[in-house]
Amino acid sequence: MTELLLVGATEELQTLPRELEQAGFHVETCAQEEAAERLAKGERIDVLLIALLDGATDAARDLRTADGAETAAIAIVRADHLDTLEADLPLDDFVVHPAATGELLARIRRATARRATHDTNVLECGDLTIDQANYKVFLGSRPVELTYKEYELLRFLALNEDKVCTREMLLNRVWGYDFYGGSRTVDVHIRRLRSKIEDRGHVFIETVRNVGYRFHAA
Numbered sequence: 067m068t069e070l071l072l073v074g075a076t077e078e079l080q081t082l083p084r085e086l087e088q089a090g091f092h093v094e095t096c097a098q099e100e101a102a103e104r105l106a107k108g109e110r111i112d113v114l115l116i117a118l119l120d121g122a123t124d125a126a127r128d129l130r131t132a133d134g135a136e137t138a139a140i141a142i143v144r145a146d147h148l149d150t151l152e153a154d155l156p157l158d159d160f161v162v163h164p165a166a167t168g169e170l171l172a173r174i175r176r177a178t179a180r181r182a183t184h185d186t187n188v189l190e191c192g193d194l195t196i197d198q199a200n201y202k203v204f205l206g207s208r209p210v211e212l213t214y215k216e217y218e219l220l221r222f223l224a225l226n227e228d229k230v231c232t233r234e235m236l237l238n239r240v241w242g243y244d245f246y247g248g249s250r251t252v253d254v255h256i257r258r259l260r261s262k263i264e265d266r267g268h269v270f271i272e273t274v275r276n277v278g279y280r281f282h283a284a
Contacts, residue, residue: 069110070094070111071111073095073115073125098128101129105137122150126155130157140159158180192268193268194224201217219255219259220259220263227283230278252279
């Protein structure tokens with residue numbers, strides 16, 4: 067599900083989170099300071115929706131600095147503040163308040179689609195996201211702390227989704243041909259990996275009895 071963070075919402079926008087939730091987004095609202103902290107910590111956020119109804123654009127610049135401009139960002143502005151949107155303002159798009167929900171949704175989807183097209187280093191596996199460029203993994207918006215081998219094991223399984231990977235294959239491709247450990251090494255790492263990415267609502271790795279493992283995104 068797309069994680070959307072609505073920053074600086076006022077009473078004028080109080081119905082917006084519900085409308086976005088109904089459209090299939092997971093929406094949270096917060097103040098600018100909290101949003102900047104969450105971005106700086108590396109929390110997964112797909113879309114920043116920034117309310118700039120007072121005409122001040124510093125919030126947009128500060129938030130984009132916090133996340134390195136990696137997140138799709140859309141501003142909500144008033145018609146009489148359009149002259150504050152300088153050409154170098156780091157935004158993907160904007161809507162003029164009050165905007166029709168349909169227009170806002172179209173702009174959000176367009177911005178995220180453009181980002182996805184350019185970001186081929188990100189593997190989306192249901193609620194699991196693997197950022198190959200930065201060696202980061204997220205379950206929903208929550209960062210998952212993995213060791214290097216756990217990350218490489220997960221990445222290899224995800225790249226071979228729905229294919230059975232034998233223990234020997236995993237040893238060779240993840241640990242290397244010079245590794246002398248037995249197949250139990252794979253089982254131990256799979257068990258640790260499952261404890262970090264799986265719960266009642268998320269099961270990604272299937273055991274294929276006497277053979278190996280298979281990864282499912284759902």
